[in-house]
Amino acid sequence: MIYVLYFIVFLICIYTARHYWFTLNRLFGFQRHPYIDIDTASWPLVTVLVAAHNEEKVISNILGALMTVKYPEDGMLVIPVNDRSTDGTRAIIDEFVARFPGRIQPFHRVSGKGGKAAALKDAMELVKTEVILIFDADYIPGAGLIKQLVAPFFDPEVGGVMGRVVPLNVGTNLLTRLLDLERTGGYQVDQQARMNLRLVPQHGGTVAGVRLSALREIGGWNDRSLTEDTDLTYRLLLHGWKTVYQNRSECYEEVPETWAVRIKQIMRWAKGHNQAMVTYGLRLLLGKHRATLRERIDGALLLGVYAMAPVTLLGWALALAVFFQGIAPLHGVIALFALTAYAALGNLAAFFEIAAAARLDGTRKRICLLPFLILGFAVSIFSVSRAALSQISDLVTGAELHWDKTERFRKAL
């Protein structure tokens, strides 16, 4: 028991150190934005896939925005992937098709397997271009975003591109404000530090792009995955393709406004991530492929982030058990030093990262909300642990993983 506890403490220390490494790199290291200056080029043909399942509240916003972006009109085709919608999504899409002839080609999917990956997989029959961009329907791209996301594909090593997600409905309530802080830390520090350090920036599946030839090489979209973005990141990596992150390619999204929706969302992410960990973890660390050593280590740590929630809970339980059994895990002063060091540095790591991210964004007063993040973390740790347990139970019973769509809150225009 005591050795399991030691191992858990060791893992927590690694993730703590990782938080600090990323934050310090972001604050003081060399920042890589290699493709952001490409403003003049012979822009390639690009297909923009907009995944939509019952998106009548938001679909017109993104289609309207895409029709005004600064990209050669004859070089960009928008394909709204209407996945078995039962609301007014189809009618709205068809109205846009009529308004912008030749620029939007709808893909109305009325049957088939559920989930974004399955819908994208079916929509690929319409895709003829080497560069594909993907957006969820609640996103609102700015005028320059398409060029910014296409630019990295001039690099022949790049298989995937990820832009930065910025919450639009920040001020709605405490949850949206906490999610805004989490997103800030995740993109402004985590993703950009991985880009700087040539590690594994994660493909987010939206505000993102993929190279068709790379996608074909890795076997296309995996419709068995709950998080097709994580799955894509690792398959690209294992085949020697890079995913790059563009911190200045920002795009508004809508974050969940109720805890129930948030819990559902994070449970799906956790299950998908854990699924990828089981599928690719060992192969990434030990297999024969083109990833570098630092990519193997960072990739493995990234795969483990959601698994750390139940591991941490187990650690707490073991610590209590050890205490009540009267076992001293470390002796005297060493134990005291370890506890003090962790209380001072370990607990601070995530907060330090988010505060640094908010500072880099030039926002100041929202940092005051940091203490409330404990609430968000508490909800996350129990939801993610619940997801892991349910996943194990599904594995035992042979139940299939189920894909849940995130509910939208925007008022229809």
Added chain:
Amino acid sequence: MNSSLAVAALILFVSLMLVLPLVPAFVELKRKSDASPLNVVQQHAGEIRHFANSFRTYIQVLGPTLQQCVASGATAVGTLPDGVEYLALGRCDHSQTLPIQQPGAICQVTIAAGSDLVVPPEITFLRDVYAGGRFKGGDNNSYRAILGEKDVHLGRSSRVTRWVHAVGEFSADHDCKLSGRISSDSCIRLQGACNFLRLNAPQIETGHIMPGKDPTRLSSEHDAIAGSGVVQRFLYDGDFEVHAGEVVSGNIVARGKLQIGSGARICGSVKSVGDMVLGAGVSVQGSLISGKQMLIGPDCAVNGPIIAERALHISAGTRCGSFQHPTTVSAPRIEAEEGVAVFGTLWAREYGEVVAS
């Protein structure tokens, strides 16, 4: 003090300490003083001409005044709506000469000329300058910004701190320091020892251009990336060398250093994580990307974007892009020898310089 009071005091103190950090949190939650979304620019796409276009709109209010000045051959002074003083000059028979003549003078007003404008040497302009016709600046001048409706020429050792846009050709004599954005709808010509940051024009030339290899003869970058067919990828985990005269069809990715021998021809794009060196006369159909430094030898022709994450040296006779396929050349530090042609954007994030070949 009895023990129960002490315990109560301790509990109260600890509770206070716990609640203390939550006070500003509750205040911010209630007041929502920083609850708006991060400002993402939705409409502005980073165009180099953004400031020039804004200035043109800003100065439109002077249109009638300038027309009167041109018609009467007079000058006018006044104040713009935001309180900035201006000097309007107008004569249509020949070039205007600025009334300020003494060397070392500082001009603190916005200058707007309805026709050609000639500026004497050694003047500092603290405000923007507008020329309805050609603009010719004397030596050793300092400018904040210039908008010229025709050609703009800066004299030797001039300095620009913000931007210049020329509807016609932009040219700068030796030793000019061009900070900010320099753009032209026609051509930019920089003489030796000029410093630059961001340049954009259909054609950018450093020094005197000799007729060189025409990149338009290469297949377009459009084909290379858009994939009219499958482009093969050659991936090497360490250093790699393409031998002189070799022809490679496909994209090359080297995880180490990459050397391309003289006269080699790459029908695809090239990437190296380490340094990249191109010999003389190399032609590349697609893009060139280096994770560190890049040295492009003389008389090379590259069709696609050129990106070096640390530094870039371009030798004389090299042509980047073409009129048909404009491109971007970017690195934190760029040295371009005299005799280089870039069609599109030449962008040095930290420091760019025209050096002798």
